[in-house]
Amino acid sequence: MELLNLTDTKNSSTSIDCPSIDEFRNQVYSTSYSLITMFGTVGNVFALVLLIKKHETRSPFHTYMLNLAVSDLLCVMTLPLRVLYYVNKGQWNQGDFLCRISSYALYVNLYCSIYFMAAMSFSRFLAIVFPMQNLRLGTEKHARLVCVGIWLLICLLSLPFLKSGQHIDTLTNKTKCFEPPRGKGLQKLVILNYLSLVLGFAVPFLVILLCYAGIIRTLMSRSHAIQRKGDSGVKAIRMIVIVLFTFLISFMPYHVQRTIHLSFLARSDTTCSEKVTMQKSVVVTLCLAAANSCFDPLLYFFSGDAFRTRLSSMRRSVRGGTIRLSGRLKPVVGTEEACGSPRPKNLQTRLTMVKKQSEK
Structure with missing residues (x-):
């Protein structure tokens, strides 16, 4: 996701006098990617388990959500390598192959x-x-054919990212990864950016x-149909809110x-403060883009077909098992024989004791 990670000011002769944001970059990236990996993995694994268990009632929307969960999981699986890179202060030790694959896989899944969100929205629209x-x-x-088409299209369009591997920084003698090319390579980067901006986002x-x-x-x-079929309308509104939230928070910035x-x-009249501000904004927006993997489980929960129903049934099953277990234990602890007390003959007294026992 570091397509424009031009934040190493020591490597640019035009900004050699500007303060470096390397420490800021390393701390923010390593912390953010660690949190995204943790929450994204837990949320998407949980969603994926529930989606797989619901195989008997699959729908097009269910198929898109399943592929979205897989995509998010593959995305967060690439982040630990980036955490190691920034924890090591910009030193890549995992080899050229993993450098290329991790960059490629992250863009594919992004x-x-x-x-997949667009496909889900079109499915609801129909x-x-x-x-x-x-x-x-x-x-x-x-829906399955659409998902296969999406995977193939994005994998093919993202092939240029496989060309960017590790390289040695001549100034610091460090092995770098996730750093974009300079000079003529930057011109190709401009073309690649506009292609991904139009085809991948716009x-x-x-x-x-x-x-x-x-x-x-x-x-x-x-309005009358909504009152009769309010569940479908409510789920559609929830999906609209969550998807737009994800786009406005993660993808658009x-x-x-x-x-x-x-x-x-491309400008030559920029000041040091402008350069530092721009470089820090790169760090922030990249972290927001990676955080989309944490927002998508909200989509499964709030707008998925029968997703919350299955979650509620699991909770009731666990709660029911607890209640049944409690029901078996209560007679042993609370009966008159165990306590050695006589059974009260007065009905009101018996009701009072039962009430107190239940409150415990």
């Missing part, structure tokens, strides 16, 4: 997540706005906005800042 057409188009078979985000506009318009014009940063690098 943009797969975006496209179900609400065109319910009759959805019976023919919104099938699980079609197009799916436009699809999402159009789908949500159609969903909201349909829900507002069918990253892509906007990345484009601004490229135009900023």
Whole structure:
């Protein structure tokens, strides 16, 4: 995700007099990626387990959520290597192959997540706005084909990231990874940025906005239908809020800042304070982009079909087992024979004792 990680000021002759943000970068990246790995792994593994257990009632939306969970898990699995890199203060010790694969895998899963969200939004759009057409188009078979197409498309479009491997920094004699090329390589980076900006972000985000506009318009014009089928409308609204939140917090700042940063690098009249501010904004937006893996479990919980029902049933099963166990233990501890006390003949007294026992 360090497509524009030009934050090592010691490596640039044009900014040699500017203060380095290496310490800030290493601390923020290592801490943020560690937290994202922990919360993202727990949330997506839990969601994936529940989604797999619900195989008997699969739907297109379920298929997209399953692939989104897998994509998020693969994304967070690449982050520990980055944590090691920044904990070692920018020294890469894992070899050229892992350097290339970790960069490639992170971008693949980042943009797969975006496209799976777009597919989920279009699935809801068909179900609400065109319910009759959805019976023919919104099938699980079609959803699986869409998911395969997304994986293949993103894997092919992300192949240029395999070209960026480790290299030796001549000034610090450190082995670097996740650092972009300079000079002529930077011009190729500009082209790659605009391709990913349009195809990886703008197009799916436009699809999402159009789908949500159609969903909201349909829900507002069918007030009586919403009252009869309120669950579908509520789930759609929840999905709209969560997906837009993820885009506005994670994906949009990253892509906007990345484009601004490229135009900023082409200028020669920048001051040191501007350069430091821009470099720190790179760090912050990259962390926000990686954090999308922690937000997606909210999508499973609040808008997934029967997801919360299965979670509630699991909680009731655990609670029911506890109650049954308690019910077996109470007669041993609380009976008159165990306590050596006579059974009260007065009905009111017996009810009072039962009440006190239950309160305990």
